Amino acid sequence: MSRVDRGGRPRDPANDASILDAALDLLIERGAAGASIEAIARRAGVAKLTVYRRWQSKEDLLMAALEHARSTDTDTPKTARSIDELVELIAELLSRPRFQALMARVIGASVDYPKLVNAYTTRYLQPRLSALADTAQQAIDDGRFPPDTDPNAIQDILASSIGIVLLRGEDMTAEQIEHRLRTLLRQMGYR
Template identity: 80%
Template sequence: MANPGAAAGVERHGRPRDPENDAAILDAALDLLIERGAAGTSIEAVAQRAGVAKLTVYRRWRAKEDLLMAALEHARAPDMDAPPAGQSIDELVAFVAELLSRPRFRALMARVIGASVDYPKLVSAYTERYLRPRLDALAEIAQQAIDARRFPPDTDPSVIQDILASSIGSVLLQHPEDVTAAQIERRLRILLHHIGYQP
């Protein structure tokens, strides 16, 4: 049964939670995840980086996986939300390219993908909470582009979805260092052109 005190923002021992402590802990967890990966991140290291007692972290998150999932959710920015269904393919390509050009985002994605063997729950939660809504929106945008004759009428929307979704892995593998949004966008447009996209 869920702890009612935690839902109300109260620690299990009855003291009110400090939002500043929460933010410091989640920022520290995210930084360490990017720097060291999930395996190299510990609650002790997070507490030290955040400048709080180890017990303060354990009162909020009982396991490292729970803490890392909370840190990933904390990392979400408004401009990283799922694209609106009415967005065009051109706008979507520009959005994906800009997002993938951010070094910190690429580093975070690499760490999340790398955690899939030892921390499958972390990756599953991230996929369901973050990636799945975006992939669903992407499929809808692809179908709208097909209906608008931007692609050949027999185009499978899942192919468009796969091209844009797999671009994350492609950028991580081919461009571990700096890469510009313009370079990524150019590559995505070439791929879409080969399946008949008419901008």
């Protein structure tokens, strides 16, 4: 993410938060194509120049908004220490309509905004997938899965849960999502 620092008077942190909130809201409501700098500035109640002083491009701003979302209502509240905790956290997160809408928009942006999706994958998704693989390996080592289980297969099942929820096209509760994930894991031999 490229932040622009051109000196001058100190930046107002409230403007930063307003801009990031507006960018995230518009990304969710209209997608990346509909989240113009002008619309973001208008929603945030600032001048376009205020936005451009902080971010060089719309992609930079949208990536900053995605990172900002991690610290607001779309991120998991803690890190899981086990597969069971991980399933609960994933189910709770995926049951949030705002998170579902955000993921649908991020996935949808992959054709027209590949840099945005690549940056999201690199900065946000890959570190979480690596942690997920570590948790999966620990479960294998603890005898919760058969010893020949591929931790990447566990990772793929849990990571694909986003698709499970989005493609079903229906509201799913955290309990329903958790039940589905546990069923899939049991099919892999999870005890």
